[in-house]
Amino acid sequence: MAKICVLRMEGTNCEWETFLAFKRLKGDAEFVHIKQILKESEEERFLEDYACVIIPGGFSSGDYVRAGAIFASRLSKLKKEIIEFIEEDKLLGGICNGFQVLVELGVLPGIGEALSEEKKAVLTVNDSNLFECRPTLLRHVNGGKCIFTRRYTKDKIVIFPSAHAEGKLVFGGEDTLEKMIENDQIVFRYTDSKGDYAGYPWNPNGSTYNIAGICNERGNVFGLMPHPERVFYSYTHPDWTRNSMGVYGDGMPLFKSILDYIDG
Amino acid sequence: MEVEIKIKLKEGISDPEGKNTKKALRLLGFEDVLDVHTLKTFRIKLDDSDEGDSVEEAKEMCKKLLANPVIHDYEIKVKK
Amino acid sequence: MEVEIKIKLKEGISDPEGKNTKKALRLLGFEDVLDVHTLKTFRIKLDDSDEGDSVEEAKEMCKKLLANPVIHDYEIKVKK
């Protein structure tokens, strides 16, 4: 079975529920500390041994300097390996803080090259200037490029809770957004309860084009601000006591999609 | 030796902290406040090396970590 | 007119942000980094008033909102 790496460092704090999401689906996940893949530790690990690397949520290095920046700068020592990993069409995903790391690392938006030296986007401070924890409604707008969300039909609306202070996606370059739309790289967008694109608080951070999640041009690098791992089962949905649903919550298919792909 | 690196938001990039601070100051009665911008400064003590180097080094720090060019400009000053 | 207010942690108050940034810089290979301190700057545009007043006003802002005298020192500069 293909191996999954849940990558963490000090301050990563959603690794347990992310790990469990894979375990519950019989995925072969393990925790790896950044020191291990940077060969700063005796128990070394190698990127190439994994079919999927997930960077979970949290506050890596306290989000000091900028959310995800320190984690990304440390990972950038492995640029070559990361580019290879992406070009071999393996999966690299980031949730919340992980998304911030992938953007700071230059693998998202990921247009034209697997990893760009210059950063092309940023997840910056929410318009409210506050950390906010609130349920968000997302429309799956991807036409099929994103490998991580293949189990969601197009236009399906899901509930994933958000909890972040820096989630406002801003692109550098005039035409980045257009290209992303053209390339089918937009994956999730915030909506209101009627399914319309609305302002705050439905879009909790002021993100460009109401974007909550994107993938790279190849569809194998994916970042998302809200937390699918927190709604793996229905009973952690924010409204499960009033809108009855089955055993699984809206987040489960995301992890299932990953396993579909890596386990063939 | 010390380098001081100022990281500030580019023209046109919204500054929620500045905006909120402005609102709070005005509510507190500072009604002549027209605008507030925030910036972050890193004061970095370096082991003795010459000036030329340390500016270059500070630039590298910005590129690799301290700034994101999509939204940030930076200024570097060296103090002995 | 603009006042620039710098807020920094007092000597002896530990600065987790500085500490973590230092660690990150050193791991990135900037091994000559001995110490990092962070400070926050507010650039505040004021409606025209005279200099004397605006320093006082800035002090008031620090006291009421921007700083906590228990842990922070501040510097005020006025630019025309």
Place this chain on the structure above:
Amino acid sequence: MNTLHLVSEVDLIGSDDDYLRRISEDMGLGLSVGELKIIEDYFKKRGRNPTDIELQSLAQAWSEHCCYKSSKTLLKRYILIDVPQNILMGEDAGILEFNDEYAYAVAFESHNHPSNIEPYGGAATGIGGIVRDVVCMGATPVALIDPLFFDPLKGIKSKFLLNGVVSGISDYGNRIGVPTISGMVYFDEDYVSNCLVNVGCVGIVKKSEIIRSRAKEGDLFILVGGRTGRDGIHGVTFASAELSEKSEEDRGAVQLGDPITKEPLIHACLEANERGLLDGMKDLGGGGLSCVIGEMALAGGCGAEIELENVPLKEEGLKPWEILVSESQERMMLSVDPKNLKEVLGIFEGWDLLATVIGKATKGRSLNIRYGKEKIYEIDLNFLVDGVRYNRIYEIKNKEEKIERFNEPRNYEEIFSSILSSPNIASKESIIRRYDHEVGGRTVLKPLQGEIGFSSHGDASVIKPLEDSYKGLAITSDINPSFMKINPYKGSLSAVDEVCRNLVSVGSLPHSLADCLNFGNPEKPLVMGYFHESVRALGEIARELGLPYSSGNVSFYNETPEGSIPPTPVILGVGIIEDIRRSITSDIKGRNPIYLIGETREELGGSEYLKIIGVSGVVPDVNIKVLKRSIEAILKEMARGNIASCHDISEGGIAVCLAEMCMGGNIGANIDLSLMGEMIANRRFANLKISDFQMRSDIKLFSESNTRWIVEVNKKREEEFVEDLKDQGLGCTYLGKAGGDGIRISDKKKGLINIPLDKIRDIWGKGLEKFLR
């Protein structure tokens, strides 16, 4: 090495009272002359004077904060008796049975003094400390609770405090990845310059992995986590005195906390414990190294030796006594058998954390400290740890609770609106959302419940702590300081009643309590009188309900020259729910009948209503037997699937309770109060006559009588529900039906309130806004 200049002898023996007083002041000891005399006596017998480091360490160990010298006697008499068997252990945190294999841990403390000086750092390090208390039992923290008390924010200072405290909790709690799921925010003038920040933490631990705070002879003491600095010096002595102007200079007592050292520290400590490498673990909180090592050695029946020079420092030039009493954050002490040393150090290295051997557990019963080659400290552990105890004088003065007469309001909607927008009632969403209440993926019921985009206050939050079990923990915290101000005895009963109400509302059986007792200066007999009445009530009701106090904390000296806080014994409650998939939320689910459970009396003393109109009344009482029966009856109805939603009635009475239920469901209600007052079940099913009763509509609507709930009953189960409650002899009154898009309330044809939900949400939602930022 010459340490002579680093440690000095203090000339206690034979000194007069004045000199002793001066020593205490100059050295910042906070010891009384009487206490110094006991110390003098101890050293006289040993034929020498104490060193400064010995004296500093005794001062710390004997502070109110560390040894409960003013409260121990009363706590023992009322609260800590008849400990039921479900308490497995009580140390830094209480440990209680969860299921066959697991236990849960509860710790609850105040962090008031530091938070008043530096709200951001004070509140953050409060969270840091309480988490350490849970971790040092070997438990994984799964929930944080933060009851907060402020003055009503008229001044700039109080806004500064509120924003600082909330930011501190948010930044620290979110970063260490423990969800803040429950709490309260209360406003009262008497908290001016004395805000209260109480913090609780609940953890989960395999019974076989519970670890004690003790060392066995031969063990090494390993200090792990952060470095030691000048920060936090005299924190506990500072917390054991009144705040004054001068307090702002006590900067040493203030710290910011470093969550990013703490987060991996939690993992590393738990990992070392899980692998069975530790003999003991204790956190370094209030009271530095000497307290911790002293207590660990004493508990293990051995002595200890410390090499102070080995302690890793933040800065150079710390004196030995400063190293010893420093309260620098993010540190833990492990006692480890030498054979496990290498493996333990390896774990901490893997997490990039410091771990240093600083001493060992020895034969004998004393604590010895060396700095370099010099011996600078030797004290018997019993003398150090046992401290002193006082039977403080108390005076019980019951205020007369008189009922003032006042006219029925002409405009109910106006009164209702002012209650809804008063800061104690208004939505706490703007604060709650700044805390991550879902990290860990275990939060089944959140603090805000209902339809997305419309959610409203719930009663308790529910956590599912284990992957393989549907068993859950419900958590809430309560106190009504307005009741306490009038009658500390009834106020304390009410707090426990409310805790139980909240736990039952979500479908859980109350299982344990914890108390954080915040009071003024215990040297004042009246304050001690409040304390006495409060713990007496807390003990009585808990005993009758069969609930243990698993842990607690006493915070005295919450006073400034401006006055004292209201007596504020905050109660944290934990309930057990067998299957979290059956938990119940407060939001209205459909067009169902709505019932009131419990008896409404004319008990408006301390109510939000009377506060607004400015008259006095009688504080609600508790009938513990009825409470017990109600708990059983409601849980039974829930188990039968008869109840669709449930909310307890507290501040603001029935009116506010209904409003919150309707807002959460985004469904209105049509209510008629005319059946209220009848003790027996609703006449629709019981065929009773409506006896005329006198109660006025405003009393029905706004009374805050205890032991009451509003429930939405599943339409099809209405008859069964009413029969059941009648069988139990419990008051149950039909109020009306959910439906529509507004709240309409009438009493015998007289219309009282008719307001659209959107408007109610707007009034309630914006109540706090003006106080934030």
